[in-house]
Amino acid sequence: MPGQEGGMAAADDQTFVAVIQEYAPRLYRHLLRLLQDPQDAEDALQETFLKAYQHLGDFRGQARLSTWLYRIATNEALMQLRRKNPTIFSLEALQGDDAYPDEILLNQWQILPEQAALSAEMRQVLERAVQRLSPALRVVFLLRDVEGFSTRETAEILGISSDAVKTRLSRARLRLREALARYFQGSASQRSEAAL
Secondary structure, three states, rough: OOOOOOOOOOOHHHHHHHEEEEEEHHHHHHHHHHHHHHHHHHHHHHHHHHHHHHHHHHHOOOOOHHHHHHHHHHHHHHHHHHOOOOOOHHHHHHHOOOOOOOOOOOOOOOOOOOHHHHHHHHHHHHHHHHHHOOOOHHHHHHHHHHHOOOHHHHHHHHOHHHHHHHHHHHHHHHHHHHHHHHHHHHHHHHHHHHHH
16 A cells, blocks of 8 residues: 555555554654654554554545545644643644745765764754744645645645645745844854954
């Protein structure tokens, strides 16, 4: 069944194991980015596959299998976040319109140590900035820009409109740009002070 995106209703156990093997690594990374805790991500992943197995009969193939699994995983992560921080996080707030990158791929075959250090530092700055986004913005950013889902698929996964996805993605990118701009301004002033 790996690679096939529909017709799961009559799947057998062996086929479901193949689905788990194909999607578990990607779903785990997605959950880890959302939950920021390996144990919570592992728990959410287990719940995701348990719920998917229990509701195989509900999957009609109208959406891709990956979209369906990401929706279950994202909902599970959001429920965990709500349980952990009930006063800070509300699923209802995610329903309205108001409401990471994987490793940097370098095309160069040889990197100077200074460049490697700067790239690693830059990645850490970006990861921290992503973690500071509100859950509503972070989940949209992760699904669209990291996982590569389309606007329509992201809307389906989250149960919100495409316009809400676009708005949240725009806000997330703006906040990340602002965080990176502050970092570069701080780095530039530190470099000029060091040169004196």
